[in-house]
Amino acid sequence: MIKVNSTLPAAGNAYILFGFEAIQARPNLDPYSSTLRMNDETGQVFTSDVHIKHHVRRGLKACAMAENLPHAAETVFYEKEDEEGNPCNFNLRLEKIRKAAGIEKPDMKDALYNTLDLPLFGYVHAVKQENFNVTNAANTLFRPVTFHDCEIYSLGRNNAFPTLDKDTKRIRESAGSATVDSLEYGFFLALWEINLNMLRINASGNKLINWEQGGAAKWLELLANGMWRAYSSDRFPSFTQRSQFAQFVLGWLPTGDVSYANPASLYDQLEEKRIKTHSGAVAALEKLLPGYLAGWDCRNETVFLKHQAANFPVELPGAGA
DSSP: OOOOOSOOOSSSEEEEEEEEEEEEEOOSBOTTTOSBOBOTTTOOBBOOHHHHHHHHHHHHHHHHHHTTOTTGGGOOOOOSBOTTSOBOOHHHHHHHHHHHTTOSSOOTTHHHHTOSHHHHHOEEEEETTEEEEEOOSEEESSOOEESSBOOEEEEEEOOSOOEEOTTTOOEEOOTTOEEEEEEEEEEEEEEEEEEHHHHHHHHTTOSSSOHHHHHHHHHHHHHHHHHHHHTTTTOOOSTTTTTEEEEEEEEEOOOSOOOOOOGGGGGGGOSSOBOOSHHHHHHHHHHHHHHHHHHTTOSTTTEEEEEEOTTOOOOOSSSOO
16 A cells, blocks of 8 residues: 655645556557557557546545545546446446435535546536536546557457358358557556645545545545555456556655656656656666656655655656655
């Protein structure tokens, strides 16, 4: 369990840098071309903020189940399917949340107060002339991206029975055959910015996590653990997602000047732009991360949470695990 090691204020911006690697995976495909999203000039592969939030939501639900929170299975609002596997739209999901929470007198803030993802990621409620917006408190500041050039393989796939020519009885090209691109190795960095004042406004009435008892610290613990579980113990089993692994998560609250540097800019500092292995990524980050984090005023005195995988031996600022 990742824990916050200090009391956090109710205002200002906190930051979390999340590092994860993808090995022989297709982590986030372009919906129009079904290919990896990448920078053609640098060879860096990136994902969308919607993509990583989707997986963090899955991790949030896993956290709720592990902590035995009330109606834990329905603590995430934005789901394409309900807990029985049935497709659901906005209205059906809202009804499901209300039923699980035992709400007899519906209120337009029911979803906000009875889920974990909405106080963090925001919400637009528009049902039966009830309209209000909840500004998102936690955002990826830049697109999650590999800090290095990646090797992409083109793989032929055939998951269908062969087709026989009805005249010659010979096998024709199989239906469903395709060529797909596969990211052989990529180490992604996702930098999150959390507006603590907005988080307080969104989470103050939440019935799952008591703001008065835990404050911002409890919500940032939840966010960090959601990321970690989504990319470790609760990874999605599909070909596109299964071989992705959490490597480190680091949270801090700057008290001085920051540089606002995009993690993607670490590419410019690499001597060898293409990285193909975990060991290569670790060696590069041992050199690059200290300067990058210092530019963001991330140091022992400003770090409030830290956790890293056993196979990621890079020295990160801060104390605790």
